[in-house]
Amino acid sequence: MARYGMLIDTTKCIGCYTCRLACQRQNGLEPDEAFVRFEDRETGTYPQVGVEHVPLQCMHCEDAPCTKVCPTGAAHIGTDGIVQVDQGRCIGCLYCMAACPYQVRVRNSKTGAVDKCRFCHVSNYENGTEMCTCVTACPTHARIFGDLDDPDCELVKEINRTHAAPIAGDLTKSKVFYVR
Numbered sequence: 001m002a003r004y005g006m007l008i009d010t011t012k013c014i015g016c017y018t019c020r021l022a023c024q025r026q027n028g029l030e031p032d033e034a035f036v037r038f039e040d041r042e043t044g045t046y047p048q049v050g051v052e053h054v055p056l057q058c059m060h061c062e063d064a065p066c067t068k069v070c071p072t073g074a075a076h077i078g079t080d081g082i083v084q085v086d087q088g089r090c091i092g093c094l095y096c097m098a099a100c101p102y103q104v105r106v107r108n109s110k111t112g113a114v115d116k117c118r119f120c121h122v123s124n125y126e127n128g129t130e131m132c133t134c135v136t137a138c139p140t141h142a143r144i145f146g147d148l149d150d151p152d153c154e155l156v157k158e159i160n161r162t163h164a165a166p167i168a169g170d171l172t173k174s175k176v177f178y179v180r
Contacts, residue, residue, distance in 0.1 A: 002080065003147060004145070005155060006132070007143065007164050007178070007179065008142060009143075009162070010053060013054075013142040015040065019036055020055070023036050023134050026120055035116055036057045036134060037057075037104060038054065038055055040054070054178070054180075056103075056167070057117040057176065058104050058117035059167070059175065060117075060119060060174070063172050066097075067083065070095060071095065074087075074089035082118065084118065085114055092114065097114055101172065120133050159177050165177060
């Protein structure tokens with residue numbers, strides 16, 4: 001079974017929000033609901049100041065705090081290793097939102113249930129698309145998706161080449177890696 005992951009290269013990200021918009025469209029989200037949020041961080045010192053755009057989404061943690069606090073089991077790790085939310089079981093208690101150290105869960109304004117990035121590659125793959133929507137939409141190719149257990153996968157090669165790391169180290173055993 002594949003262990004899916006993603007690399008986000010903030011040195012390539014221009015903060016255009018195309019990944020966010022593509023994700024919103026793919027998942028039928030309202031304009032104020034997004035599975036991808038951005039943090040802009042100032043870099044450098046005057047007069048050489050810049051901005052680093054950091055897209056944040058569900059990190060699909062192997063040690064996911066959100067799954068530990070969910071009273072109904074709606075938030076769980078699927079057999080494919082992807083952190084999921086069973087919309088039918090979610091009671092909207094928001095415990096998972098409070099537990100997520102990355103603040104990337106969203107409350108659906110229509111249903112009251114919580115949702116998040118689903119690594120849509122898996123469902124897209126079954127429909128003949130080979131990538132997550134956010135990956136294919138990115139005009140600067142700042143995102144790579146793949147199997148973390150496949151040494152020949154472009155994702156693994158880039159993680160090794162760039163020394164990419166999860167944004168919070170080993171805090172939650174995140175499967176989303178960042179080049180910074």
